[in-house]
Amino acid sequence: MTFPQQINYITLGVRDMATLRAFYAELGWQERPGSSDDFATYQAGGVILALYPLGQLGQEAAPGEPTPGTAWNGITLGVNVESTEVVDVTMRSALEAGARAVAGPVKREWSGYSGYLADPEGNRWEITWAPGS
Numbered sequence: 859m860t861f862p863q864q865i866n867y868i869t870l871g872v873r874d875m876a877t878l879r880a881f882y883a884e885l886g887w888q889e890r891p892g893s894s895d896d897f898a899t900y901q902a903g904g905v906i907l908a909l910y911p912l913g914q915l916g917q918e919a920a921p922g923e924p925t926p927g928t929a930w931n932g933i934t935l936g937v938n939v940e941s942t943e944v945v946d947v948t949m950r951s952a953l954e955a956g957a958r959a960v961a962g963p964v965k966r967e968w969s970g971y972s973g974y975l976a977d978p979e980g981n982r983w984e985i986t987w988a989p990g991s
Contacts, residue, residue: 867905935984961973
């Protein structure tokens with residue numbers, strides 16, 4: 859048996875569920891049925907983004923390990939949009955919803971255009987226009 863080459867969901871361990879749910883609602887994201895005060899999921903294209911309390915996630919995914927701090931964890935989530943102008947508009951709307959700018963959009967050496975922001979708990983998002991995609 860091989861390991862399937864696919865990603866079906868991404869789970870973010872959340873410190874303040876109300877704040878993150880409000881942030882994603884402000885972006886216009888709709889929660890999927892079954893979401894509650896303690897758990898939320900969003901259909902994000904072909905992937906589900908889940909928000910789950912960090913302590914509970916740690917008990918399941920990292921039993922006996924220390925709870926992560928607030929430093930960046932080396933993971934980014936990405937949204938590929940249809941133009942450089944949409945990168946700028948998307949970044950602005952996320953900042954207005956409560957995101958923090960990490961690196962403004964710039965032309966990249968691989969010919970794309972992207973910028974980085976952080977949601978209210980520091981999860982990094984890259985907003986990208988990639989030519990040919």
